[in-house]
Amino acid sequence: DDKQTLTVLAAASLTDVFEDLAAEFEASHDGTTIEFSFGSSTALAEQVADGAPGDVLATADAASMQLVEDAGVTEEVTVFATNVLTIVTPAGNPAGIETLDDLDDTTWVRCTDEAPCGRIATAVLDSNDITAEPASLEEDVRATLDKVVAGEADAGLVYATDAVAAGDAVTAVPIPGAESVPTSYVTAALAQSADAELAQDWIDFLVSPEGRAVLERAGFGAP
Amino acid sequence: MTSPYSPGLQVDLTVPGRARVELDAEPGAVIAVIGPNGAGKSSFVRALAGLVAADGTALLDGTDLLTLSARDREVGLVFQGQLLFPHLSALDNVAFGPRSRGRSRRDADRTAQDLLDTFGIGHLAGRRPRELSGGQAQRVAIARALATEPRLLLLDEPFTGLDVTAAMALRIELAQHLASFDGVTVLVTHEAIDALTLADQVLVLDRGRVAQHGTPQHVAARPATDHVARLVGVNLVRETDATGVEALTTFSPRDVTVSLRRPEGSARLQWQGSVASAQQHGDAVRLLVDCEPPLLADVTPQAAAELGLAPGRDVWLSVKATAVRRYGSADEDQRGDR
C-alpha cells in the first residue's frame, strides 16, 4: 500500500500553516496525500459527531473538541499549539494606537464572547480595566482581522498568528501581559478513520520538532 | 340526481340571481335563446358548460351534467368573447379539443384544417389569434367548438363580428352541420334571422326568467316581450283588464297611420308622442315614436317629407282594429311541434 490519503478536518484559521505542514509531511511519507476540509471549529465538530468522513480533526479551541468527545468519536485529545491576543491596526497604524487605552473613541472590533477569541479578549480587556465599547463583536477572529485589513476598523483584537498571516496589510501592536491568557489548539484522531496509524503519524508530526518549527514560523506558541 | 334514461336535454336549473331556466329538448333539436342584454342567456349557457355554479338538474341523455366537471360534459362552447388560446396558432386552437379527447395529432390537425377551410380561413391556419382580425378569430372560435364533436353544442352569439357574406356562409354551414347532428344545440343570438332559420324552438329570456317558449313561428307571431316584438319588427302593446288578466296586442309598423292631428275613432288604438328617429327601411321610412309604449311606424318617403317627420316632431299614431292581433300573455309554452 504505497498510495494513501489522509483527510484532515481543520479550523479555518489553520489553513495556511496546515498546508505548509502537509507539504513537509508528504515529503517525508512517500505516496501519502493529505486532503483538507476547512471550516469553523464548531461546524466541523458537529459534522464529525454526525459521522463526517475524515481521519483527524484539529480545532481552535477545546470546547468544540468536547462535542466530539461527547459523541464518542475520539479518545485522545492532543494540544499541539497555543496562541495569544494582539492588537492589529491597518498598515501604518493611522489612528496611532499604542496601548489598549487608545481604543477609546476609535472604531475598533473584537470577537464576540461566544467565540474562543472573544472569551480571551474579554479576559484581557477586563484585566486591563478597559471599558471602551467596540463597534462590532465579530463572529470569529478571521472576520475581526478582515475588518481591520479592509480599513473599516481602526483596530482589532486578533491572535498573533493572524497578525503574522496578514503580513504587510496590518501593523501589530503587542499587548503586554497577553501571554497570561493563551488559547490552545487541539487535535485528535477520529474513530471513523480508516488508517488510525497514519492519523497518529500526522498528530505525532504536529508535535515533533519539524512540525513545531513550521507552527512557530506562523506565530503559534508552544503547547 | 339522475332519472330514468330519456334522450335529449331536460333542464331545470337556476343560476342564483341571474337565470332560472326550464327546458325540454329532443335529440337533434336546435334551441335559440333570445332576450335583451343581461337577461341571463350567457349565464344559462355557461351553467350548462360548467363554468358557472348552478342548482337544479340538466339531464343530457339521462346524465345530470351538473354533477360532472366541465371537461366530462362533452359540450362544445363558443364563448362570447372568444377566449382563443393566445399562444397557439389557429390550427392548434381548433385541434386542441380533438387532441384533448385523445385523437392523434395528425388526425386532429386534419379535422382542424378541414374546418378552417370550410370557414374560409384555411390560409390563416398558422397565425396566432393576435394576428387575426376580429371576424377571422370568431370563425376560429366556432371551428374550435365544432371540432370536438360535442354532444351538446353551446353557441353564445357565434355570428358577432362576422361580415354578411361570412355570416350567411356560416349559417348555411351550421344548418348543414346541425341537420346531421343528433346532439342538442343551444344558440344564443340577437338576430331574428338566426332564430327563424336555424332553430326549431325559441326560448325567450327576460330578467333571468323564461318569458316565452315555442316554435319560431309561434314566438314571432305572438311575441310576449317587448324585446321579441322589436326583434321581429312589430309593435307590442300590453293592457291589463279590470280582472288583472293581461292582454297583448301586436301589429306591424306598416299598419300604423301617422298624422299630425288627433285622428278620429276608437281611443284605445291611438297614441301621441314625438318622433325619436327616422330611418330608411326597405322602401319605406321607419319612425320610432316616443309614446307609451314606444312604437314603430313605416311611412312612405313622400309622406315623411310632406309631414316633416324629422326627430322631435310631435305626431299621433293610430291603427285599425282589423290590423291587430290580440292574445293573452299566458298563451305560451307551445313546445317544438315539428
Added chain:
Amino acid sequence: MTSPYSPGLQVDLTVPGRARVELDAEPGAVIAVIGPNGAGKSSFVRALAGLVAADGTALLDGTDLLTLSARDREVGLVFQGQLLFPHLSALDNVAFGPRSRGRSRRDADRTAQDLLDTFGIGHLAGRRPRELSGGQAQRVAIARALATEPRLLLLDEPFTGLDVTAAMALRIELAQHLASFDGVTVLVTHEAIDALTLADQVLVLDRGRVAQHGTPQHVAARPATDHVARLVGVNLVRETDATGVEALTTFSPRDVTVSLRRPEGSARLQWQGSVASAQQHGDAVRLLVDCEPPLLADVTPQAAAELGLAPGRDVWLSVKATAVRRYGSADEDQRGDR
C-alpha cells in the same frame, strides 16, 4: 411632417401588409368604414389610435397624429374586444379617461354616471366587468370612449352584442352626440343601417385597400364590391369587356325571376345554379343561389312552395335588362356631398 393648418382629418397611411388608406374628412364628419373580415378596418383604426405602427401621415386639425404617442392623440376608441379594465368597476372604467385627462374625481364620476344612465346601465355602475353580461360590458366600453370627449372618435364595431332595443337606442344616442360633435368620427361596422343612418361618408375597404369611397347613398346605389352589394342586399355582377374595362351591374333580388327551366331571352342576364339556402325575408322567401357569382333572389312563399325551392334544387335565374343598373368600376370617389 406637418402641413399648413386645415381643420378635419387628412389621412394617407399604410399599415404594412394590412391596410393602405387615403381619406379626407371635414370637422364633424362621420365616416363609416365597411368591408369584409380581414379587410384592414381595425388595422386602420388602431393605426389612427397609435396602437399599430403605420407609415405616412394622419393630419388631425393640422397635427400629424403619427408623430404623437397614443396618449397625446386624444382619440376615443371602442375596441373590438372591449378591453375593459377588469379590476375597476363600470363607473371607474368610464371615469378613467376624464380623470387621466385631469378632471377632478367628482367631476369624472358624474360624467361617467350620466353616460351609464344614458346607456341604460346606471344601476350597474358598481359592477366589475366580469359581473356584466356581454352587451352590458359593450355599453360600458362605448361610454368609456365617449367620456374622454376626444377630438377623434374611433368606434370599432360598437354595436356588437347589443340587443335590438339597446342598439337602436344607442344609434339614436350616438346620432345626437355626433350632431353636436365637431371632431371626426370613424365608425367600423358590418351593418348597412349604421352606414346609411349615421355616416356622411362611407369608406369601403377590401383586402387592405380602399375599394370605394362616397356618400352612403352613392355607395348603396353603385356598390363596387361584392361585400357592399351583399350588405345592402343587392346582386352584383362584374363583366370585363374586350378592352379590359370592367363594368358592374346591380339589381335587386326582387327583380330576379326563378324558374326550373332555362328561360328565353338574352343570354347575358341569366344564370344556372343550385339553391344554397332559403330564408324568410320580410314577406318573401330569399334564396341564395350557388351560381357564378352567387346571387340572391326573392320569391313569394307560394312560388317557393310550388317550385320546391329547397336547398339543393337546381334553378335558372334571370333578370330583365330594364331592372338592372350598369356602371363602371372606376366610377367612384364621390366625396361627401352633404
Added chain:
Amino acid sequence: MSPRTQSQRSHRTDPLGRPPLLLLVPAVLAVALLVVPLLAMLAAIDWRTLPTSLSSAPLRTALWLSLSTSTAAMLVCLVLGLPVAWLLARVDFRGRSLVRVLVTVPMVLPPVVAGVALRTAFGRTGLVGEPLLAATGFAFPFTAWGVVLAHTFVSMPFVVLAIEGALRSADPDYDAAAATLGATRWTTFRRVTIPLALPGIVAGMVLGWARSLGEFGATITFNGNYPGTTQTMPTLIYVTRQSDQDAALALSLVMLVVSVAVLLLLRDRWLGTP
C-alpha cells in the same frame, strides 16, 4: 371518475375537474421536503431550556432590528425594484437584456462576497463610501442603515425578477387601452399595470422580505455584529451557536414563529380570497 360518486358540492368547488396525480404527488413531495426539516428541528429543541433562552434581552433587540430592517429593505426594494421590473417587462430599450443580467448577478454572489463587494463600494474606504464619509461624516458600516443597505442589495434581485415575471404574464393590451384614454405612462402604471399584476408584486415583496430576514453573510461581513445596531436574528443565532446549540435552536424557533405569524397576517391582508 363516475359521475354518481362525485357530489354536487365537490363539483361546485372544482368545476375544472380533479387535480391530477401527476401534479399532486410532486406537490406533496415538495411540501414534505420543505416541512420535514422544520419538524425535525422542532423535535430537536430542548423544551426545558426554552424559557430561559427566550427571556434574554439580546433576543428582543435582535428580533426588533431584524423585523424593522427587513421591512425597510423590502420597501426600498419595492420603490427601486418595481420600476426596474417594469422597465424590463414593458419598455423596449437598448441593452435591456444586459441590464436584466446585471440585476440578476448579485443573486449568484455568495453572501460573504456580496458583503465584500458592498464594502469595496460603500465602506469607509470604498468607492462611494469614502467621498460620502468625507462629505457628510456618515458611513454605512456598523449602522442599522448599513444593514438595510446589505439587505436591499441581496434581496432586490429576487424582487425585481419575481415582479418582472408577473408583469410579463399580465396582458399588456390594457396598458394600450389606458393610453388611448389619455393616461400617461405613470397613470397607466399606477392605475392599470400595478393593480393587474398585484398578486405577483405581493409575492415579490414577500420574497424580498423573507430573503432579508434570513440574510446573514453579507450583513455580518459588511456591518459586523453589535447588539442593538447591527445584530440581527441570524447573526445572534450564529454567534449563539458557537457556545450553546440548544439556545441557538430556540432562537431559530422564535424566528420561525414570528415570520409565520407575519406572513399569515400579510396573507390575510393582501391575498385573502377577494
Added chain:
Amino acid sequence: MSPRTQSQRSHRTDPLGRPPLLLLVPAVLAVALLVVPLLAMLAAIDWRTLPTSLSSAPLRTALWLSLSTSTAAMLVCLVLGLPVAWLLARVDFRGRSLVRVLVTVPMVLPPVVAGVALRTAFGRTGLVGEPLLAATGFAFPFTAWGVVLAHTFVSMPFVVLAIEGALRSADPDYDAAAATLGATRWTTFRRVTIPLALPGIVAGMVLGWARSLGEFGATITFNGNYPGTTQTMPTLIYVTRQSDQDAALALSLVMLVVSVAVLLLLRDRWLGTP
C-alpha cells in the same frame, strides 16, 4: 413634449409615450445600487495575481460542482415546485394559506439554521436520514446529492413564490376554455397554463438557479467542505479567503463571469424577443 421634436422613429418604438421620470429615476438608482458594488469589486481585484489564482485545479472542480448541483437543484425545484405553485394559485383547498406559509418559511431561516434543520432531518442520525441509511446504506451528508438537497431546500421557496405570483397574474379563463374542450387538468396545465405563464416560470427558474449558485451556509453546514464532492464555489471562496483575499476575489470574479455568461445564454434561448 411638443409633437415636432419627437421623431417618427421614437414614436414607433414607444407608442404609449415616454417612460416617466418617476419610474426612470428609481430604476436607475436601483441598477446603480446593484452594479456599483460589482464594479468596485472589479476595481479591487489584483489583476497581476489573477492568472495564477485562476489556473488552480480546485477552481475547476468547484466550479463544475457548483454549476452541476445548481442546475440539478433548479430542475428538482421545477419538478416539485411548479406543481405546488399551481396548487396554490389555482386549486381552492382547505389549509391553502397554511401550506403557502409553510412553503415560504425556509426562506427566512438563516442559512446555517437551514443546514442544521436539514441535518436533523436528513443527517445520518436524522429523522428521515437514519431509517434511510439503515434501509439503503445511503446518506445525504457529505455527498453531491446532499449539496443538491441543500440547494433545493433553500431555493425552492423562491421558485414556488415567484411562479405562483406569475400564475395568479395570468388569466384563469383560458383554463376554463380548455376544460370545455375536453382537456383534463393535466392537459390544461401542460398545454395552456404553463405556456401562458412561461415568462414567470422562467424567471422563477433563474431565481432558483442563482440562489443555489450563491448558497453557502446551509451547504457547508450540512455537507462540509470536501474538494471534489461537496466543495462548491462559495465554499472554495470562503476557504480561500482565510489565507488569500486576492485569490478569493479572483474566484468571485470567475463566478460572476460564468453566471453572467450562463444567464445571457439562457436569456437568448428563453426570453429572446418573440
